Amino acid sequence: MSRIRLAVIGAGAIGRKHIDVINQVPQAELVAIADPSPQAEALARTLGVAWYAEVEAMLERAKPQGVINATPNTLHVPCAIACIERGIPVLVEKPVAESPERAQELVLAAQKHGVPVLVGHHRRHNALTAAAKALIDSGELGKIVAVSAHWILQKPDDYFDVAWRREPGAGPLLVNLVHDIDLLRYLLGEIEEVQAMTSSATRGFANEDSAVVNLRFACGALGSAVLSDCGVSPWSWEMNSAENVIYAHTPENCYLISGSKGALAIPQMRWWRYGEQSGWHAPLLQETLNVEPIDPFILQLRHFLQVIRGEAEPIIDAADALRSLDVIDLIRQVAPKAA
Numbered sequence: 001m002s003r004i005r006l007a008v009i010g011a012g013a014i015g016r017k018h019i020d021v022i023n024q025v026p027q028a029e030l031v032a033i034a035d036p037s038p039q040a041e042a043l044a045r046t047l048g049v050a051w052y053a054e055v056e057a058m059l060e061r062a063k064p065q066g067v068i069n070a071t072p073n074t075l076h077v078p079c080a081i082a083c084i085e086r087g088i089p090v091l092v093e094k095p096v097a098e099s100p101e102r103a104q105e106l107v108l109a110a111q112k113h114g115v116p117v118l119v120g121h122h123r124r125h126n127a128l129t130a131a132a133k134a135l136i137d138s139g140e141l142g143k144i145v146a147v148s149a150h151w152i153l154q155k156p157d158d159y160f161d162v163a164w165r166r167e168p169g170a171g172p173l174l175v176n177l178v179h180d181i182d183l184l185r186y187l188l189g190e191i192e193e194v195q196a197m198t199s200s201a202t203r204g205f206a207n208e209d210s211a212v213v214n215l216r217f218a219c220g221a222l223g224s225a226v227l228s229d230c231g232v233s234p235w236s237w238e239m240n241s242a243e244n245v246i247y248a249h250t251p252e253n254c255y256l257i258s259g260s261k262g263a264l265a266i267p268q269m270r271w272w273r274y275g276e277q278s279g280w281h282a283p284l285l286q287e288t289l290n291v292e293p294i295d296p297f298i299l300q301l302r303h304f305l306q307v308i309r310g311e312a313e314p315i316i317d318a319a320d321a322l323r324s325l326d327v328i329d330l331i332r333q334v335a336p337k338a339a
């Protein structure tokens with residue numbers, strides 16, 4: 001089978017990860033990078049692939065069969081639509097757009113041109129996610145009652161040297177919590193109601209640096225999420241899941257899920273339930289689910305290749321990702337102005 005010719009738009013932090021992954025998957029071939037930065041030009045030279053400063057020029061001349069769009073949030077939709085209009089399937093990094101209105105433009109463009117869009121909520125491809133979903137869907141936890149989620153991870157100050165990360169359209173609700181919201185939607189179903197508070201008191205940027213959120217799921221479960229990109233903590237998917245070696249692995253849990261028959265702590269995959277007797281006087285039994293680690297970005301790319309070949313529908317398309325973005329938008333609407 002011939003290799004699928006891919007291009008990457010935006011060869012920054014996550015774009016380079018995608019490039020590494022393309023180079024590990026034999027069925028894929030990187031043919032071009034579109035990114036105006038001198039660093040991207042140097043990277044393309046090192047890799048021996050074509051470099052373009054402009055997206056349209058790259059699409060016209062390199063003619064990739066699929067594109068990975070890893071640009072800043074506000075460029076997701078225009079770059080993705082440029083691909084779609086040329087009939088090229090595109091993997092768009094998350095959040096799918098900086099606002100639901102912009103995301104809706106992408107949904108309509110994908111429908112109009114009949115071109116698939118996969119959104120880069122890569123945690124959906126993680127084997128840990130699959131194992132958690134299988135346990136929840138099996139009914140072993142009973143009716144899900146409550147979930148507690150933590151994403152508290154201190155970003156280094158120089159992360160914010162890149163201007164777009166400080167500007168409207170970024171911020172940890174859109175860049176980080178959208179991952180957790182998407183994963184919780186995937187595991188537990190739709191979110192119907194939110195309450196929230198945000199704060200920018202520590203970093204002092206226009207965007208929030210911290211937030212607390214209450215969630216009501218359509219299944220009846222209640223949830224809470226705590227988010228901060230300036231607090232020291234061992235509780236975040238990045239540090240706990242070991243899915244990406246750039247984050248120091250800390251074997252803690254960032255999601256605690258409780259049902260009427262059992263509980264699951266993710267990603268350490270500790271499953272708790274009662275034995276013959278139940279109730280608060282009885283001891284809980286505990287076992288750990290064994291999950292073979294595999295880089296979810298590799299699984300995501302293999303899935304994208306299937307989507308390009310027409311062998312699979314996107315596991316998360318623009319319309320589905322818009323529903324995760326809608327929750328973030330609602331959180332921003334209901335939160336009183338950041339203090």
Ligand SMILES: NC(=O)c1ccc[n+]([C@@H]2O[C@H](COP(=O)([O-])OP(=O)(O)OC[C@H]3O[C@@H](n4cnc5c(N)ncnc54)[C@H](O)[C@@H]3O)[C@@H](O)[C@H]2O)c1
Nearest residue numbers: 010011012013014015034035037070071072073093094095
């Ligand atoms: N899936 C994940 O886990 C994950 C992780 C990090 C970032 N992201 C997402 O990926 C996106 C990029 O984040 P990042 O941290 O890599 O950003 P970054 O700033 O490190 O990289 C963005 C790149 O886009 C390039 N760029 C800017 N304008 C461009 C244009 N007009 N055409 C082509 N390229 C252009 C920049 O030069 C830069 O190299 C964001 O949407 C972010 O939310 C996802």
